Amino acid sequence: MIANEEAARSWLRSRPEVDKAATVRLENLVALLSAENQRQNLVSAASLEQVWLRHIVDSAQLLAHVPRGTSGAWMDLGTGAGFPGLVIAALRPETAVLLVESRTRRIEWLSRAAAEIGLTNVRVCGQRLEAVETRPVSVISARAFAPLDRLLELSARFSTRDTLWLLPKGRSAKQELEDLRTWRHAFHVEQSITDPQAGIIVGTLAGGKGRPT
């Protein structure tokens, strides 16, 4: 379990996708986020003090559940301040990442942050998810977006049987999965490395498991 900022940065250095260029992109993201948080309330002040742990590593850990060789578009629902979508885009420059966000100031922030960091693999879908044109994607992520049943209802149309779902659900992960009526068999809960009580709901509608890289 990662307990502090130093350990968070050390964990990132150990990851295969974190080269020098990726580190610079993440450092730029952190600097931009700190500045923007003075203008709009993107993340809580307390979480910003532990930004590498609470936001960067909390997002980056999803990559450990993506099977090697996974290609195709990644869709992040309700990206808000940029998590996990901007972190994934910064770490996987070869992956097309769609960020779905409906609030105007957050849409502007995401577009500006992606441009300033130099992310050419990001597309910001600045509209409600309900209005986004249906297309199949390889990975769907969503942190703090909607209760699991509602999330699936809203976004199943973007999923094939093989689309990998990565849903950081905090402390409610197990309960939300137990309460799910449809597709419960398809998912399982992985332990978060940033919070001993938090879980990530992982799976495909076909019932496959993500495999650690």
Ligand SMILES: C[S@@+](CC[C@H](N)C(=O)[O-])C[C@H]1O[C@@H](n2cnc3c(N)ncnc32)[C@H](O)[C@@H]1O
């Ligand atoms: C609680 S925030 C979480 C933000 C980010 N994922 C995180 O974990 O830091 C939820 C975000 O989802 C966005 N959102 C909520 N409903 C949405 C919808 N139907 N379509 C697109 N975005 C939505 C909100 O504007 C907000 O920015």
